[in-house]
Amino acid sequence: MIDRAAVEAVLNAIPDPATGRGLVEAGVAEGLTVTADRAGFVIEVPAARVAAYAPVRDAAEAALKAMPGMSRVSVILTSEAPAPARKASLSREAVDQGRPRAPVPTDRPSHVRRVIAVASGKGGVGKSTVSVNLAAAFARAGWSTGILDADVHGPSLPTMLGLSGQPEYRDGMMEPRRAHGLLAMSVGLLTRSDDAMIWRGPMASQALTQMLTQTRWGTEDQPLDVLVVDLPPGTGDVQLTLIQKTPLDGVVIVTTPQEVALADARRAHTLFQRVGVPTLGLIENMTGDVFGRGGGEAEAARIGAAFLGDLPLHADVRRAGDAGSPLAEGEMAARFDAIVVRVMAAG
Template sequence: MIDRAAVEAVLNAIPDPATGRGLVEAGVPKGLTVTEDRAGFVIEVPADRTAAYAPVRDAAEAALKAMPGMARVSVILTAETAPAARKASLSPAAVEQTRAKAPVPTDRPAHVRRVLAVASGKGGVGKSTVSVNLATALARRGLSVGILDADVHGPSLPTMLGLSGKPDYVDGAMVPHRAHGLKAMSVGLLTKAEDAMVWRGPMASQALTQMLTQTRWGTEDQPLDVLVVDLPPGTGDVQLTLIQKTPLDGAVIVSTPQEVALADARRAHTLFQRVNVPTLGLIENMSGPVFGRGGAEAEAGRLGVDFLGDLPLEASVREAGDAGAPLTSGDVADRFDAIAAAVAQKLGL
């Protein structure tokens, strides 16, 4: 079993560039979590110091992995939230767990015209598959598209887009990976593929904030038309952090046809209603003999939102995701193109 004191001793042997003291003595590790065979923490520094601390992150990660019995390590380097933004995140307008309110979001990411959330409420309905293929379908329309994998505990974007390797830093900002016409960022690109994110809500929210606000999504000359955010299942910390950090221009909700999934889709719609984010429509995924069909379309009618289309349960979709190559042709790709056209119109793109 990994001992916390031993972890702190290993980290304290690495000097802090700012003070020369050990990392723990200097208070560098934030949210240090130590369990039976794994450890993780965040290094939070000013934006202009991220390049200086990148070697520190790498050294800490390597030193912890070298400890006997250590199976998994996660070290995230992030820039400090500006004081004004930090104050806003703690304001009374923040979303409460017991009664959702519309928070006062900070500004949208720099040089991003629209932010689209893809949500499900329930896990396992193919939301990430829809997010990736919807994003590439939007890109096929000639739009500049980014995709952010906000599922901190179960990132799937690297696999579905065939990506690996940590992003570069330029002037304190991360440079997103490029693949299949998209700019992409995921916590899975900041850690090893086998690492488990042993984080509580605040650390997960911090990771989302870093990827959302400290990624070079676009420039003044070439802004990003739309950032697609692949949300994790549920209506918890990550969803509320996204709502607090940026104005959302709309949400698309993905569900399979059966009632157990539709019940969670209703909850996701209710969350967006309460925080004044328009639900652009529902998508029925895995439609066909196995799960049935028509459930999401009927639910959209009950909720008073548009039904954007259905996507059949086909092996080609799974094969494309496993191969890291989104669909570009065939019936399902055509359906994604039709959904993308409707979403782009609703977003004014």
Template sequence: MSSIKWNPPPEKPQNPKLDLPIRKIIAVGSGKGGVGKSTVAFNLACALAKSGQKAGLLDADIYGPSVPKLTGLSGQGPSQKDGKLIPLEAHGLKAMSIGFLVEEGKALIWRGPMIHKALFQMLQDVAWGTDAKPLDVLVIDLPPGTGDVQLTLAQKVRLDGAVIVSTPQDLALADARRAVEMFRTTGVPILGLIENMSTHICSNCGHEEHIFGHGGAQEEASKLNVPFLGEIPLSAGIREKSDRGEPAQAERFQEIADRLKSSPALQN
């Protein structure tokens, strides 16, 4: 192994974090793509709204926005009032995505500064709430990985905690471990790990099979000393509802949302 040591450049002094009319902000991330992070973020936000929270969902995946499709709001755009964008609403959620602001299917070929500007506009220039009536909770669907968007949000936005989504495979868990480390390095509490696609449920007979392995995320959570929030199966029903822009009526999402609400990091 090479003995060369690489030291990252020192961080620049941070500006004060954004002051937003939002009580709690939860980031939902993953170490890699394809683990169902956006579907989990959407359904968790819906479950929080169903439990009585004034909830919002922000799509921070600029290059691959999923929120318009998941919410059933594709092709719609926000209105504007008093210099603020009015978020679209569906399933009890306030929702904002770059996908509402650009032509559907258009590829965004943007460098970092443009992405940061778009993210800050969707946070600062959107009427999520007011000082008198703040939004209870905003769920941010992050892009996959541990890149510039995650780092910028962790440094510039008061994130109350992060939820990491993984599938049971070793490769996905290794990347989830990196995501946990990134948030810990930036001082963001880890609310817990979720194992998505934990088991496949046959739509004909209901038989369950662990085609991707099982229990890896729970074991990883124990190693990392973070909460394990629960398992979500690979189900045709969840996929079909996501394709129709509807939340999955799954008790498991509600159970995970209830565990999140009781997390010490989210207590007032």
């Protein structure tokens, strides 16, 4: 049983470069979580000091791993958003509606040509399954493709791609994991999913920022053609952080056919429309006798977006996800291939 006081003592033996005090005493170990056999926290520093704190992160991680009974350690180093980016300029329309608009995005992950988000208004519609198989379809079409699991409260990418273990760091950047022809990054590779669920909103947003901008998605010689970003459900902090941080080339919205899901998909479309991100189209997932059919196509027509296709409930999709391998052939893979063609036509 790991004792919190013992963890704090270990961390206080590591000096903060800025103050010389221990990491806990200096307030550097943010959101420290200690459970029966694991511990984790976030180090948030100005962007200019990330390199200086990389050895601190490594020392803290090594010291915690050396504690008897410690089975899992997660130390995330991330940078603060610059002050101007934290202030959203308010348009007349936004003031009238009482909703401040997100700042104009000014950055994009290095060496990434296109960033496409996959969103849904509610959970349980199969958004992550669609994201993984959409990314795999991009790769089959000859595009160099990455996928970022931005669902920081419920990461599923490691399971769906059969990945485990923390990413390597090199020259201050995280190296994405490679699986099934894709470059991949997920908060599930940085910390356990049950740890992520207790993070405060700002910590979740900073984790997304780190994965987005401090991952080596491509190089000057070999840029990434497309980065697929699997967003969490809803219209909250993580979505707004992504919009703030990087220009999006478009969003694909996933819904199921029934009205309760369509209403939430409509809200997601409205969010992206207000901040100037084009909806590339809607995908109707889980089409069939259980949830019905046709609702997604009708909703696409209602909001003036392309209908990208429907995906029936199919055992092959479930088996592929459980096995940690995206679809590679068969009827459902062909449906995703067709959707990729329509996405690029819409974009």
